Amino acid sequence: MISFEQVTFHYPGAERPALADVGLHIGEGELCLVTGATGVGKSTLLGAVNGLVPRFTGGRLRGRVSVAGQDTAHYPPQEFAHLVGVVGQDPLAGFVTDTVEDELAYGMEQLGLPSDVMRKRVEETLDLLGIAELRRRALRTLSGGQQQRVAIGSVLTAHPRVLVLDEPTSALDPTAAEEVLAAVVRLVHDLGTTVLLAEHRVERVLQYADRLLHLVGDGTVRDGPPAELMADSDVAPPVVRLGRLAGWRPLPLSVRDARRAAGPLRKRLARSAPAAAAPTAGKTLLTGARVTVAYGGTIAVREVDLELRAGEVVALMGRNGSGKSSLLWALQGSGPRRSGTVDVLGSDPGKVSARAARALVGLVPQTASDLLYLETVDAECAQGDTESGTAAGVSRALLDSIAPGIPGDRHPRDLSEGQQLALVLAVQLGAAPGTVLLDEPTRGLDYRAKARFTEIVRRLAAEGRAVVVATHDVEFVAGAADRVIVMAEGEIVADGPTAEVVVSSPAFAPQVAKVLAPDPWLTVEQIAAALAAAAEEATA
Numbered sequence: 001m002i003s004f005e006q007v008t009f010h011y012p013g014a015e016r017p018a019l020a021d022v023g024l025h026i027g028e029g030e031l032c033l034v035t036g037a038t039g040v041g042k043s044t045l046l047g048a049v050n051g052l053v054p055r056f057t058g059g060r061l062r063g064r065v066s067v068a069g070q071d072t073a074h075y076p077p078q079e080f081a082h083l084v085g086v087v088g089q090d091p092l093a094g095f096v097t098d099t100v101e102d103e104l105a106y107g108m109e110q111l112g113l114p115s116d117v118m119r120k121r122v123e124e125t126l127d128l129l130g131i132a133e134l135r136r137r138a139l140r141t142l143s144g145g146q147q148q149r150v151a152i153g154s155v156l157t158a159h160p161r162v163l164v165l166d167e168p169t170s171a172l173d174p175t176a177a178e179e180v181l182a183a184v185v186r187l188v189h190d191l192g193t194t195v196l197l198a199e200h201r202v203e204r205v206l207q208y209a210d211r212l213l214h215l216v217g218d219g220t221v222r223d224g225p226p227a228e229l230m231a232d233s234d235v236a237p238p239v240v241r242l243g244r245l246a247g248w249r250p251l252p253l254s255v256r257d258a259r260r261a262a263g264p265l266r267k268r269l270a271r272s273a274p275a276a277a278a279p280t281a282g283k284t285l286l287t288g289a290r291v292t293v294a295y296g297g298t299i300a301v302r303e304v305d306l307e308l309r310a311g312e313v314v315a316l317m318g319r320n321g322s323g324k325s326s327l328l329w330a331l332q333g334s335g336p337r338r339s340g341t342v343d344v345l346g347s348d349p350g351k352v353s354a355r356a357a358r359a360l361v362g363l364v365p366q367t368a369s370d371l372l373y374l375e376t377v378d379a380e381c382a383q384g385d386t387e388s389g390t391a392a393g394v395s396r397a398l399l400d401s402i403a404p405g406i407p408g409d410r411h412p413r414d415l416s417e418g419q420q421l422a423l424v425l426a427v428q429l430g431a432a433p434g435t436v437l438l439d440e441p442t443r444g445l446d447y448r449a450k451a452r453f454t455e456i457v458r459r460l461a462a463e464g465r466a467v468v469v470a471t472h473d474v475e476f477v478a479g480a481a482d483r484v485i486v487m488a489e490g491e492i493v494a495d496g497p498t499a500e501v502v503v504s505s506p507a508f509a510p511q512v513a514k515v516l517a518p519d520p521w522l523t524v525e526q527i528a529a530a531l532a533a534a535a536e537e538a539t540a
């Protein structure tokens, strides 16, 4: 269905190829998962399938890419629309209409499908993705996850023979991610759709993949059965790392496989317990009381009470559209707040100047890169110093402590996502806020970048700040958060220590907890430490 014949691709001016001599033959009805660290070329590989690479990116492509026997070099991407459906990383950028229903119908209109077929497929897709109640909403008023669902739906309605999905679950809550993937798998099984899917949260997708394409970093692709490649892949989800640690053969790819193998491990861990939770939190830095946020008649946050204390990392979780972003913006002061109070060390950040608010509460928004608009990293840092009213060099020094070695003359656009996140965070921290709010910071980060980011967040808390991270990333929460707050329909429905909130939750439990429940283990690192301690005790 898709073939790459000796494909080598260079971006304009690039010395090293983004794709190097790639040869692939993907059959009809295969679901291929594309993995690899940030910047290895996953999006480039995906873009080559419908000819966006090199047609819109420029650069030099040698070799041949074809879909259903048609060479992508000979047809513009529009001509492939009936064959290949593409969902890119940024849903908002891909929308061509204004409302949910129009967007779902657009692709079918372009193909000239009869209106009764269109009606039926729109209805099916609204249900499939759980967005029926949003049908008449303007796209730009949707939450991040709601937008991502519409973007996926708008491609599914056209029933393309090939689906190309670039991080399709990055903004989805865990349950929605499962549902969307189940829908994709159904297309593969029932219609023989061929799927090429890139994802950093491999734990969400691995069990559905027929085949793995792993980009190693030099432009080449390792291609094979998931179980085989996972034996030594540097991009491995927790169940695989747990399997390697415990010596399980065959390696588990799903929680279910791992549970079956876990009996002996449970016994080995019987006399251990996870290392004690983080130290108790310090003084209260922020108090919100009866905070309510509404957009016209829609209540997004309803009478929320919460306290944030120095030294704690709090994960804010909950379904798409449950009010997490709205709450963060209201606490920071620049978002709307219909009623209620926010108190940060005696001041209300909503009632002071923007500069004063920055010194009380820092906020790194969902698309951090939107805040970067200057030509160089140094210019962004200097601007940050001015906006925060601090001495020159403060933001730059913070950046070096968070992510050392980023060249000052680099264009922010040319930084990796992790580096952009670090830059925005450094600029926010320049104002020395005691409370730091981060909206979905781990989107687009590979496992290594996420581990580094976890250390950063822990350090911010250890320095006496309160850190809140709104996130759908259950594995990140397991490793980084002391406390979890769960929102539903604008209200707080759970609030407590991480293990207590997530261990028995079908939606929020990390893989290790699912494998070993009801024992309160959360991460592979905890298990490794416990096994090492037990081994030491045995030899002593």
Ligand SMILES: Nc1ncnc2c1ncn2[C@@H]1O[C@H](COP(=O)(O)OP(=O)(O)OP(=O)(O)O)[C@@H](O)[C@H]1O
Residues within 6 Å of the ligand: 011, 012, 014, 018, 036, 037, 038, 039, 040, 041, 042, 043, 044, 045, 057, 417, 444
């Ligand atoms: N338009 C462009 N011009 C020049 N270089 C580019 C362009 N787009 C991407 N690159 C570079 O090509 C390499 C591959 O990028 P690509 O976006 O395919 O990686 P990726 O694996 O999808 O990364 P991520 O996981 O961060 O999405 C990166 O080093 C990137 O900086």
Ligand SMILES: Nc1ncnc2c1ncn2[C@@H]1O[C@H](COP(=O)(O)OP(=O)(O)OP(=O)(O)O)[C@@H](O)[C@H]1O
Residues within 6 Å of the ligand: 140, 141, 142, 143, 144, 145, 146, 171, 173, 295, 298, 299, 300, 318, 319, 320, 321, 322, 323, 324, 325, 326, 327
């Ligand atoms: N400008 C707006 N106009 C109307 N409704 C809005 C607007 N902004 C957000 N909403 C709605 O308010 C609710 C809460 O949105 P919010 O972005 O706070 O959710 P969220 O929990 O952060 O979601 P996600 O996990 O998808 O990012 C959603 O139902 C959303 O559609």
